Amino acid sequence: MLIADQVCFRYSPRHPWVLHQVNLEVTPAEVVGLQGPSGFGKTTLGKLLAGYLTPTQGCITLAGKPLPPQGYCPVQMVFQSPESAINPRWRIAKVLQEGQFPSLDLQARLGIHSGWLDRFPHELSGGELQRIAVARVLNPQTRYLIADEMTAMLDANTQALIWQAVLAHAAQHRLGILVISHEAALLRRICHRVVDLSDANTIRAQASASERA
Amino acid sequence: MTAQAVTPTAVSKRARLWNRRQRTLAAIGACALLLITLVFGSWLIGDAGLNPVLTQRNQPPSLAHPFGTDWLGRDMLSRSLHGMSLSIQVGLLAASFSAVIGTGLGMIAGSFGGKIDAVITWIVDVFFSLPHLVLLIMIAFALGGGTKGVIVAVALTHWTNLARIVRAEVLQINSSNYVQLSHRLGHSPFWIAYHHMLPHVFPQVLVGLILLFPHAILHEAALSFIGIGLSPHTPAIGIILAEAMRHLSTGYWWLGVLPGLLLLLAVKAFDSLGENLRVLIDPKTSQL
Numbered sequence: 001m002l003i004a005d006q007v008c009f010r011y012s013p014r015h016p017w018v019l020h021q022v023n024l025e026v027t028p029a030e031v032v033g034l035q036g037p038s039g040f041g042k043t044t045l046g047k048l049l050a051g052y053l054t055p056t057q058g059c060i061t062l063a064g065k066p067l068p069p070q071g072y073c074p075v076q077m078v079f080q081s082p083e084s085a086i087n088p089r090w091r092i093a094k095v096l097q098e099g100q101f102p103s104l105d106l107q108a109r110l111g112i113h114s115g116w117l118d119r120f121p122h123e124l125s126g127g128e129l130q131r132i133a134v135a136r137v138l139n140p141q142t143r144y145l146i147a148d149e150m151t152a153m154l155d156a157n158t159q160a161l162i163w164q165a166v167l168a169h170a171a172q173h174r175l176g177i178l179v180i181s182h183e184a185a186l187l188r189r190i191c192h193r194v195v196d197l198s199d200a201n202t203i204r205a206q207a208s209a210s211e212r213a
Numbered sequence: 214m215t216a217q218a219v220t221p222t223a224v225s226k227r228a229r230l231w232n233r234r235q236r237t238l239a240a241i242g243a244c245a246l247l248l249i250t251l252v253f254g255s256w257l258i259g260d261a262g263l264n265p266v267l268t269q270r271n272q273p274p275s276l277a278h279p280f281g282t283d284w285l286g287r288d289m290l291s292r293s294l295h296g297m298s299l300s301i302q303v304g305l306l307a308a309s310f311s312a313v314i315g316t317g318l319g320m321i322a323g324s325f326g327g328k329i330d331a332v333i334t335w336i337v338d339v340f341f342s343l344p345h346l347v348l349l350i351m352i353a354f355a356l357g358g359g360t361k362g363v364i365v366a367v368a369l370t371h372w373t374n375l376a377r378i379v380r381a382e383v384l385q386i387n388s389s390n391y392v393q394l395s396h397r398l399g400h401s402p403f404w405i406a407y408h409h410m411l412p413h414v415f416p417q418v419l420v421g422l423i424l425l426f427p428h429a430i431l432h433e434a435a436l437s438f439i440g441i442g443l444s445p446h447t448p449a450i451g452i453i454l455a456e457a458m459r460h461l462s463t464g465y466w467w468l469g470v471l472p473g474l475l476l477l478l479a480v481k482a483f484d485s486l487g488e489n490l491r492v493l494i495d496p497k498t499s500q501l
Contacts, residue, residue, distance in 0.1 A: 052393055072399035085390040089412050099398055137398075 036197030262291030310368035315375030323383025
């Protein structure tokens, strides 16, 4: 189980809280939605859960233990724009090899053509690149996936294709997924439950205000 | 109508014969060949032209002496070629050492950050705050002058700019999503430095190396000029140009102009070599 316990985060003591005492848990094979207006710390919470940032207070635990600081992190994240998440100087084959090379089965499910492998990232479209980015993190060691607006920039067909592939993979490998999205319809369709960060915001505003006073 | 119809086919025919990639490769080949010729040309023509022939002093350029002769009757073409060869070797060696130091320290500073970064940035600032000609002279003098002194002095004083550029580049991509993701995929900082950072900074290093090269030659000439660089008997291009200065007003233009043009040609060849390599390395332009 991936748990965020009373997590607080700010960039420095001079800055206001981005997150204040947030609790969240994702169990294996569960799909949890995370929604809330812009600037309410959805992406920050995702980055904390995947180990990109460390909480200022509180802790993130994975099956009772803190996230490993080095080595493969079982919680992986997919970003909104694949262009920023893929080294533009690498051919696609090398990008995929950075994780573990995806099985033919996974490649087929995500619709990755073998002809793409020796191309450069700028030679693929956004939707094609996002499928590469997803395939890269769906390794056997991955236990949880943070999908930060994973399909927000894509057309409906590609969106459906990616989610079908990811959900099928998740069901097969008992993967827990946190879906960060603005799209209420998407969250309703694929998530088992949805968490709203709007309520957390009032708490954090109060905490920042009381510190300033 | 016909002219318009003909032009595109002519263009596409030429494009088929020589596409962008082939033209780039051809330019790289031509520049490399020219530089290799300049370095090894002096071997082929031998030392014969370096001896004084007092009956043929101050001859203007002719078929026998394409670059003319100097006030001792030495053939300027063979002197210039020998000088160019020596200058390119010294310049290349000094610039390469400098580039290696700059890239190494820049990458270390950018990747590790914190105290290591502060120390390296401080060293760079110290080197920047000293006038580098003074530093050059002190290092060359401490090493007793000569070729070794020039190479070490130039290498030790020219890495700072490159180190700053590389550090900034590394800092920038260190915060990029793909490098952070690489950390979370379990790759070590050394793996990331080698696979992500090095290919990213390589074009900058290459351009830096090329910009260092004329500097290295000029500083070699400056050190030779004040007598702690190469010996005045060796035909370095800097020494030749310094000598020619004294003869320009007497009308012996070929002593300065022709070796100067040769230097310009070599520097331009390096520049073109670097620019074409950059085009080839950059994935956005390499496949065109």
